[in-house]
Amino acid sequence: MGPASRRNAASGSRPQRDHFARTGIDADRATARALRGAKQAWNDWGSIDPLWSIITHPGLQHGRWTIGEFWRLGEDEISHVMSTAGHLGLPATRDEALDFGCGVGRLTRAMTRYFSHSTGVDVAESMIDQAARLNQGYPCRFLVNDTDNLAQFKDSVFDFVYTALVLQHLPTVDLIRTFIDEFLRVLKPDGGLLAFQLPTYVPPRSLRNRLRLRTRAFAALSALGLDKRVLYDRFKLVPVMQMNFIPKQEVLTYLGSLGASILEVQCGKFEFGEVASATYFVTKPG
Numbered sequence: 001m002g003p004a005s006r007r008n009a010a011s012g013s014r015p016q017r018d019h020f021a022r023t024g025i026d027a028d029r030a031t032a033r034a035l036r037g038a039k040q041a042w043n044d045w046g047s048i049d050p051l052w053s054i055i056t057h058p059g060l061q062h063g064r065w066t067i068g069e070f071w072r073l074g075e076d077e078i079s080h081v082m083s084t085a086g087h088l089g090l091p092a093t094r095d096e097a098l099d100f101g102c103g104v105g106r107l108t109r110a111m112t113r114y115f116s117h118s119t120g121v122d123v124a125e126s127m128i129d130q131a132a133r134l135n136q137g138y139p140c141r142f143l144v145n146d147t148d149n150l151a152q153f154k155d156s157v158f159d160f161v162y163t164a165l166v167l168q169h170l171p172t173v174d175l176i177r178t179f180i181d182e183f184l185r186v187l188k189p190d191g192g193l194l195a196f197q198l199p200t201y202v203p204p205r206s207l208r209n210r211l212r213l214r215t216r217a218f219a220a221l222s223a224l225g226l227d228k229r230v231l232y233d234r235f236k237l238v239p240v241m242q243m244n245f246i247p248k249q250e251v252l253t254y255l256g257s258l259g260a261s262i263l264e265v266q267c268g269k270f271e272f273g274e275v276a277s278a279t280y281f282v283t284k285p286g
């Protein structure tokens with residue numbers, strides 16, 4: 001039984017907001033199936049348009065990102081986060097950093113300016129392969145993590161855990177909570193800093209989006225063996241890219257229930273259209 005369903009079974013009081021959050025083996029199977037689907041979709045994104053799937057800038061789809069600009073945005077983002085960390089006086093030491101959902105290592109690479117080593121993990125092999133190739137010579141490593149936990153890492157090993165533009169793509173709200181729990185587990189107590197971004201609101205999908213014709217057609221035709229790049233470039237069919245959120249107050253209550261100390265919450269970044277987002281800066285008492 002994975003951590004998600006262990007907690008479901010243990011806590012009857014937490015609102016069960018998503019349809020996978022049942023107790024017992026059904027939840028495990030449903031979570032595993034949802035994770036497999038997400039892994040397939042991100043592997044596809046990683047092979048057909050990795051940079052645009054990471055930052056969906058209008059006009060830069062179909063391979064139009066320039067890699068230098070892509071890295072620069074990563075450096076700016078980590079510089080901003082580390083400046084907040086500096087105000088907070090954390091992390092106490094700067095040995096090991098973890099970038100959850102690293103993609104091609106945009107942020108993992110930028111973290112090496114501040115930490116002796118950084119580790120990027122991602123569900124998709126196609127992303128990890130490119131991250132390893134593109135970031136040779138930087139003190140970072142890249143590992144596939146396609147389970148509902150971070151069991152490949154021991155407790156209390158990272159000075160800094162960061163994730164941006166990832167939790168929103170996890171297939172269930174329960175899985176988002178599970179990973180927040182895992183981030184705190186692998187974080188060093190008394191001096192480690194966790195910073196995670198997560199939308200606080202995503203508007204309901206339009207009817208057209210709900211039908212997901214372009215993603216269904218992509219899945220069906222690629223299963224028949226049609227070339228995924230042709231489906232994407234010529235027929236404008238796309239792999240799934242799911243969007244999830246948790247309201248801010250629910251995240252704060254959840255962090256409180258885990259015994260975490262919330263140091264700062266920044267809103268306003270990573271927002272577009274009606275999507276609202278927050279970045280939570282959190283530490284773990286010893």
Ligand SMILES: C[S@@+](CC[C@H](N)C(=O)[O-])C[C@H]1O[C@@H](n2cnc3c(N)ncnc32)[C@H](O)[C@@H]1O
Nearest residue numbers: 042054101102103106122123124127164165166
């Ligand atoms: C929008 S990209 C962001 C990449 C990176 N954080 C950045 O900002 O450059 C989302 C990444 O999350 C990864 N991802 C999605 N679900 C994941 C999961 N369950 N575990 C780990 N990584 C995941 C995807 O493969 C993809 O590389």
